[in-house]
Structure formats: structure tokens, C-alpha cells
Amino acid sequence: MPKVWDWDLAGQALPLLLQGFLVTLAATVVASVVAIILGLVLAMLRRTRFAAVRAPVRAFVEFVRSTPVMVQLFAVYVVFPGLSPFTIGVTVLGIHYATYMSEVYRAGIDGVPKGQWEAATALSLPRGRTWRAVILPQAVRNVLPALGNYVISMFKDTPFLAVITVHEMVFQATTFGGDHFKYLEVFTMAAAIFLIASYPTSLLVRRLEKRLGH
Amino acid sequence: MGSFLSQLSQSWGNIGSALVITVEGTIGGAILALVLAFVLGLMALSRFVVVRGVARTIIEFFRGTSLYVQLFWLYFALPVLGFKISSALLCAIIAFGLNFGAYGAEVVRGAINAVPRAQWEGAIALNMSPFQRMRLVILPQAWVAMIPPFNNLLIQLLKSTPLMSLVTIADLTFEAQQLRSATGQTAWSYLFLLVVYFILAYILTLLMNALESVAKARLGRGTGLRGIFRMRPADPTGKSLGAGLAGAGTEIEPVEAANLTSKTMGAGGPGGGGV
Amino acid sequence: MATEPKIPDLSEVDTPPNLPTGTPMVQFDKVVKRFGDNVVLDHLDFSVEQGERVTLIGPSGSGKTTILRLLMTLERINDGVIYVEGQPLSHMDRGGKLVPANERYLSTVRKKIGMVFQQFNLFPNMKVLENVIEAPVHVLGVPKDEAVERAKKLLDLVGLADRVGQHPTSLSGGQQQRVAIARALAMQPDVLLLDEVTSALDPELVADVLNVLRDIARTTTITMLIVTHEMHFARDVSNRILMFDKGRIVEEGAPDKIFSEPENDRTQTFLRAVLEER
Numbered sequence: 001m002p003k004v005w006d007w008d009l010a011g012q013a014l015p016l017l018l019q020g021f022l023v024t025l026a027a028t029v030v031a032s033v034v035a036i037i038l039g040l041v042l043a044m045l046r047r048t049r050f051a052a053v054r055a056p057v058r059a060f061v062e063f064v065r066s067t068p069v070m071v072q073l074f075a076v077y078v079v080f081p082g083l084s085p086f087t088i089g090v091t092v093l094g095i096h097y098a099t100y101m102s103e104v105y106r107a108g109i110d111g112v113p114k115g116q117w118e119a120a121t122a123l124s125l126p127r128g129r130t131w132r133a134v135i136l137p138q139a140v141r142n143v144l145p146a147l148g149n150y151v152i153s154m155f156k157d158t159p160f161l162a163v164i165t166v167h168e169m170v171f172q173a174t175t176f177g178g179d180h181f182k183y184l185e186v187f188t189m190a191a192a193i194f195l196i197a198s199y200p201t202s203l204l205v206r207r208l209e210k211r212l213g214h
Numbered sequence: 215m216g217s218f219l220s221q222l223s224q225s226w227g228n229i230g231s232a233l234v235i236t237v238e239g240t241i242g243g244a245i246l247a248l249v250l251a252f253v254l255g256l257m258a259l260s261r262f263v264v265v266r267g268v269a270r271t272i273i274e275f276f277r278g279t280s281l282y283v284q285l286f287w288l289y290f291a292l293p294v295l296g297f298k299i300s301s302a303l304l305c306a307i308i309a310f311g312l313n314f315g316a317y318g319a320e321v322v323r324g325a326i327n328a329v330p331r332a333q334w335e336g337a338i339a340l341n342m343s344p345f346q347r348m349r350l351v352i353l354p355q356a357w358v359a360m361i362p363p364f365n366n367l368l369i370q371l372l373k374s375t376p377l378m379s380l381v382t383i384a385d386l387t388f389e390a391q392q393l394r395s396a397t398g399q400t401a402w403s404y405l406f407l408l409v410v411y412f413i414l415a416y417i418l419t420l421l422m423n424a425l426e427s428v429a430k431a432r433l434g435r436g437t438g439l440r441g442i443f444r445m446r447p448a449d450p451t452g453k454s455l456g457a458g459l460a461g462a463g464t465e466i467e468p469v470e471a472a473n474l475t476s477k478t479m480g481a482g483g484p485g486g487g488g489v
Numbered sequence: 490m491a492t493e494p495k496i497p498d499l500s501e502v503d504t505p506p507n508l509p510t511g512t513p514m515v516q517f518d519k520v521v522k523r524f525g526d527n528v529v530l531d532h533l534d535f536s537v538e539q540g541e542r543v544t545l546i547g548p549s550g551s552g553k554t555t556i557l558r559l560l561m562t563l564e565r566i567n568d569g570v571i572y573v574e575g576q577p578l579s580h581m582d583r584g585g586k587l588v589p590a591n592e593r594y595l596s597t598v599r600k601k602i603g604m605v606f607q608q609f610n611l612f613p614n615m616k617v618l619e620n621v622i623e624a625p626v627h628v629l630g631v632p633k634d635e636a637v638e639r640a641k642k643l644l645d646l647v648g649l650a651d652r653v654g655q656h657p658t659s660l661s662g663g664q665q666q667r668v669a670i671a672r673a674l675a676m677q678p679d680v681l682l683l684d685e686v687t688s689a690l691d692p693e694l695v696a697d698v699l700n701v702l703r704d705i706a707r708t709t710t711i712t713m714l715i716v717t718h719e720m721h722f723a724r725d726v727s728n729r730i731l732m733f734d735k736g737r738i739v740e741e742g743a744p745d746k747i748f749s750e751p752e753n754d755r756t757q758t759f760l761r762a763v764l765e766e767r
């Protein structure tokens with residue numbers, strides 16, 4: 001009778017999983033950068049004076065955040081066969097989360113008291129300067145924990161990149177499991193690695209939240 | 215495009231049954247998640263530290279590990295331990311239920327915590343038992359606050375259902391891939407699929423908005439039916455999807471937690487020290 | 490709303506029996522209550538007889554609310570015993586020893602006490618009538634028809650017979666507070682606790698609520714513990730005034746005596762301040 005849990009097999013798989021985990025981390029970081037920047041851009045576009053810009057941006061945000069990231073990955077993957085899976089993966093994941101983060105920024109910008117705008121006007125600060133020096137620093141500071149929450153969520157969504165053959169951790173686990181006809185060890189370890197990585201991070205976000213007085 | 219449309223009209227029957235599967239996975243997962251959310255959410259408010267501990271562990275575990283991994287674990291790894299879930303669809307429903315039930319538990323807990331303390335006290339002054347306080351007074355009020363975050367989780371669940379196609383379930387995504395290989399119309403197939411998901415998401419949002427209107431009207435805060443057609447609410451805190459323990463909904467501080475347990479169980483009422 | 494409050498005939502309304510026994514209705518025996526290091530009540534002793542109406546006055550923070558909340562079991566007592574009709578409130582007898590009360594025991598003693606809150610605390614998930622019948626039906630097990638009938642009488646008593654189907658949120662503060670009074674009376678408590686029930690109200694709504702309470706005081710024998718800054722009202726309805734300062738009774742007596750010739754300095758200063766403010 002075969003052992004239920006095979007330590008040898010687990011030992012063999014671990015280096016592969018960790019190697020995959022590096023890809024997972026890299027994907028999380030790059031996708032976060034995309035989301036954090038693009039999210040702000042989307043939020044600003046949704047505040048422009050031009051309705052011709054606002055409406056399509058809003059439609060884009062609603063559409064992207066209401067449809068599965070996994071299908072979005074498939075779609076972009078097959079439409080741009082020339083790009084590397086990793087590039088496509090982090091871009092799509094980043095855009096997907098940018099739509100969430102745009103809502104975060106929006107709330108943050110709306111949360112800056114009206115008096116701040118009025119004070120900037122009273123000082124005759126130009127509009128661009130008002131944004132950069134007065135509004136955004138306050139807004140961004142307030143939304144940092146929320147952005148952190150979405151980064152953690154994105155981290156847990158990186159396995160979706162496996163469907164377009166990005167060699168992240170779950171891809172490695174699936175391949176290894178398939179090769180050895182045994183999935184218990186690899187998926188248990190993958191789950192454990194996720195937990196070990198995400199739980200402390202969420203504690204950090206919580207600390208940040210407390211520090212910023214939420 | 216032309217061949218895509220003609221193939222589409224031919225596969226209409228298949229797409230219909232795939233749609234049913236996707237909806238089944240969504241609704242089945244949502245029902246299980248709802249039940250678990252209430253069970254775990256109420257356990258997390260228990261006055262018994264052991265009960266709270268069990269609930270917290272389960273919640274953190276299923277929030278902290280990826281849904282993708284959970285589904286694969288249930289489908290590929292669990293049989294090794296001697297449990298084989300009879301169908302892949304059931305497997306997916308269980309995975310969705312566990313994962314979103316854990317997120318939902320934080321919604322339930324947060325919403326119950328958000329009911330003003332005065333309401334607990336009003337119920338105690340009328341000599342209601344702890345169970346009656348919860349059932350007659352607190353939950354009917356907390357429920358309203360749960361609906362928008364539940365809506366977000368429900369859409370999130372719908373958006374996770376393409377995972378089913380990875381464990382051999384012939385859901386919409388699976389069917390779209392069939393369509394794609396039959397027509398070679400890759401872009402159209404996936405665009406069609408995205409539009410179908412978008413429509414499904416919008417229908418679910420309409421239903422949840424209607425539910426919210428009804429619930430609000432019962433609290434005398436009627437907004438009428440105007441609000442029903444709006445889009446799903448944003449979650450500018452990221453907490454509904456966020457992280458383990460911490461990111462969780464309205465956080466209760468230890469002191470408050472102590473109060474809350476006595477509020478819930480009422481042995482002598484909220485033990486003061488609320489500040 | 491501005492209509493003259495009805496002065497209904499209370500003889501129809503069920504009132505708790507007046508028990509002419511020697512046991513005090515409420516007795517505080519060396520009661521200690523602390524919040525952290527802040528000792529709010531330090532070995533407080535006093536008692537209230539059956540059918541008596543006692544008003545607690547005193548400066549802010551003197552512990553008046555705390556006393557009512559302890560009686561309503563909303564706060565936990567740190568030391569001493571509170572008796573309600575001779576029954577300890579926070580403790581129960583188990584094999585001759587007093588142990589902290591459990592929920593089941595609490596509910597038997599708590600049944601005798603009703604409370605009206607400063608902020609009304611009506612349940613927004615229930616309409617006016619439902620607010621009043623909810624506890625009689627679910628806690629006392631009164632059949633629904635009967636509870637409805639009684640609730641309607643009580644709502645009539647507080648001048649809100651025509652509001653039974655409305656949501657509490659659609660009522661004025663004064664109306665909400667009168668619903669809350671009806672709701673408390675529907676449980677037929679022996680003791681009614683009133684904690685500054687008019688201080689959250691706009692001035693023009695105060696009179697209606699106080700008139701309802703005056704009626705209840707005049708026509709029933711329910712024991713009342715009242716905290717109020719409405720000194721005329723206190724004078725009208727109370728048999729006795731307790732003046733508190735820093736968790737102690739510094740003076741007590743009949744309303745006429747306390748209001749016309751207070752002996753204690755603190756009482757004098759306090760009353761002067763309160764009466765000037767009006």
C-alpha cells in the first residue's frame with residue numbers, strides 16, 4: 001500500500017515550488033506596480049471635465065471588474081501571441097486590479113476635505129500643483145491600507161497565470177503532480193506557502209491601517 | 215465573424231447547458247457560502263474563546279490560501295486521502311462555499327458589530343434571551359448592511375467559476391473554448407464569453423439591489439426602486455477581498471470584543487469598560 | 490403632533506399589583522461599581538419601596554445612569570448586592586452560596602424591570618405596533634391577538650393610536666419616546682426606570698412626554714426610578730428625591746423639602762445651577 005503522505009516526494013517538489021514561488025512574487029510585484037499606477041490614472045480620468053472621456057473610462061472599469069480575470073487572460077493571450085506569457089499575465093492582472101484600485105483612489109480623493117481645495121484656491125495654487133502637492137499626498141496616504149488589501153488579493157489570484165503557462169508556483173505544482181500521479185503533497189505545500197506568505201502580510205497591512213488611524 | 219455566428223447558432227444548445235452549469239456552480243457555491251458565513255461569523259462572536267478560535271482558524275485558513283489551490287486540492291489531492299467527492303461540480307461548489315464562506319463570515323461579523331449597542335440594550339431591557347436578541351433585533355438590522363458586501367462577493371464568486379473548466383466541468387468557459395476550436399475565431403469567442411459574464415454579473419447585481427431595497431424599506435429607510443439599476447458598489451477598503459485576519463471588515467478591539475461577547479450572551483450585560 | 494395630549498382613563502390598562510408587603514421593591518446593599526480605576530459607586534446603600542417614585546438628581550458623572558443600568562443588568566456589579574423584591578439581581582442562590590447569576594436566572598428577575606432610554610432605542614426593523622408587541626409575544630408568550638389589543642390600548646394611552654402601522658423613523662422624537670414608554674409598559678414591569686427620557690428631545694416635544702408620564706404616575710402604582718433635569722416634573726411625580734454627588738447620596742427627602750429648603754451645600758449649588766439654566 002502506498003504511503004498517503006510521501007516525504008521524499010514532498011522533498012523533491014519543494015525546490016520546484018519555491019522556484020515557482022519566486023515567479024509568483026515577481027508577478028505580484030509587477031502587477032501591483034501596473035495596478036497602482038494605472039488605477040490612479042483611471043481615477044483621474046474619471047474626474048476630468050470631459051464627459052467624452054469619463055463615460056468610456058467608466059464603462060471600461062465596470063466591464064473589466066465584472067468579468068473573470070481568467071477569461072481576460074485567455075483572451076489577451078490568444079490575441080497577442082507574440083508577447084511572453086509573463087508579460088501578458090502581469091499586464092492583465094494589473095489592469096484588472098487597476099479597476100478596483102481606481103475606486104480606492106476615487107474614495108481617497110473624495111475623502112480629502114473640501115476646505116483643502118478652497119485653501120489651495122485661496123493661495124492661488126495652479127490646478128496641477130494643487131493635485132500634486134495638496135490633494136494626492138493626502139488621498140494616497142489614506143488609501144494605502146486599501147491598496148495593500150488589494151495587493152494581497154492579487155497575490156492570491158496569481159495562480160490564474162498558470163492557465164496561460166506562466167511558470168508560477170501552482171503551475172509547477174500541477175506539472176509535478178501530473179508527472180508523479182500524486183497531487184496531495186504539492187498542493188498541500190502550495191496552500192501552506194500561500195498561507196505563510198499572506199497571513200503576515202495581512203497583519204502588516206492591519207498595522208499600517210492602525211497607524212494611519214483607520 | 216460570419217462563421218462564428220453560424221457556429222454560435224449551432225452550438226446554442228450546448229451553450230445553454232453550459233450556462234446552466236455556470237449558474238449552478240455560482241448559486242450552489244453562494245448558498246453554501248451564505249450558510250458558512252453565518253455559522254462562522256456567529257461563532258467568531260461567541261463568548262467562548264475556543265469557539266472563537268476554531269472559527270478564526272477556519273476563516274483565516276480559507277482566506278489565506280488561494281481559491282485556485284483549494285479547488286485543486288479538493289479535486290486532485292483529497293482522493294488520495296480516501297475521500298472522493300462524487301462529482302467535479304460538487305467539488306467546485308464546496309471549494310467556492312468554503313472560500314467565500316470565510317470572506318462572508320467577516321461580513322457577517324462586521325455587520326453585527328455595526329449594530330449600535332443601544333439596540334442590544336433595548337432588547338435586554340425587554341428581557342429577551344440572547345438568542346431572541348440576535349434573531350428578533352440584531353440580525354434583521356445587520357442584514358441590510360451585509361447585502362452590498364455580499365453582492366461584491368457574489369460577483370467575485372461568479373468571476374471564479376471559470377475555474378470549473380480546469381477540473382473538467384463543461385461550464386461556459388469550457389464551451390467557449392469548444393466554440394473557439396470549432397470556428398478558429400479566437401477573439402470573438404472570448405469576447406462573447408466576457409459579454410455573457412458581464413450580463414450575468416449585472417443580473418446578479420440587479421437582484422441584490424432589489425433585495426437591498428426591500429430590506430431597507432423594512433427598516434423604514436426606503437429608497438424606492440430607483441436604486442436598483444445602479445452598478446455594483448465599489449469596495450474602496452479592499453477588505454472584502456483582502457487579507458487574512460487583519461484586512462477583515464470592521465475590526466473589533468479586544469476590549470470591545472469582551473463587551474460584545476457579553477452582549478451576545480448577556481450574562482449580566484455588556485460588562486462596561488467600553489472606552 | 491402639537492395637539493393636546495390625551496389624558497386617557499388608565500383604569501382599563503393592566504397595572505402591576507400593588508404588593509403591600511414590607512420587602513422593598515429595590516434595594517442596593519453596599520453596591521460597588523468601578524470603571525477601570527474610576528470608582529463610580531462606593532458601597533452605595535438605598536432602597537425604594539413598592540409603588541414609590543424616586544427621582545435621582547445630581548451633577549453630571551455622579552452615577553445616576555450607572556445606578557439605573559445596574560438595575561437593568563446592562564452593567565456588571567463589582568461588589569455588593571442589588572435586591573429586587575428581596576431577590577438578588579446579580580447573584581443567585583446555589584446551595585446556600587451566592588454565585589453570579591446565569592442568563593436564565595437573570596431573565597426571571599429582569600422581568601420585573603422595564604426601562605425607557607434617553608435615545609429611545611426603538612427597533613428600526615419593526616413598525617410601531619411590532620415594537621410594542623414583540624417582547625410580550627416572544628418573551629412573555631402572550632397570544633398575539635391579546636398582545637395587539639393591549640398594545641393598542643397602551644399606544645392610545647400615550648396618544649399614538651393612529652401611528653401603529655408606521656415606522657419609528659417616521660415619527661418625531663417625542664412620539665418615538667412615547668412609543669418606547671408604551672413598549673416598556675407592555676411588559677408589565679413592577680419597576681420602571683426612566684433615564685433622562687426627555688433630554689434628547691426638542692423643547693417643544695418635552696411636555697407631551699412628561700404629561701404621559703404624569704398620567705402613568707397618577708393612575709398606576711408602578712414603582713419608578715427617575716433621572717431627570719425637569720425639576721417641576723420631579724416635584725410633581727416623586728415621593729422622594731435622592732441627591733447624588735460622586736456616587737454618594739448627599740441628601741434625600743420629600744420633593745417639597747429638597748426643592749424649597751435644601752440643607753446640603755452641594756444640593757443648593759446644584760439646584761441653583763439647574764434652575765438658572767432653565
Ligand SMILES: Nc1ncnc2c1ncn2[C@@H]1O[C@H](COP(=O)(O)OP(=O)(O)OP(=O)(O)O)[C@@H](O)[C@H]1O
Nearest residue numbers: 486487488489524529548549550551552553554555
Ligand atoms: N461605560 C463606561 N466606561 C467608563 N466609564 C464610565 C462608563 N459609563 C460611565 N462611566 C463613568 O462613570 C461615572 C458616572 O457616570 P454616569 O453616566 O452614571 O453619570 P450620570 O450621573 O448619569 O451623569 P449625567 O448626568 O451626565 O448623565 C462617570 O465618571 C463616567 O465617566
Ligand SMILES: [Mg+2]
Nearest residue numbers: 553554555685
Ligand atoms: Mg446619565
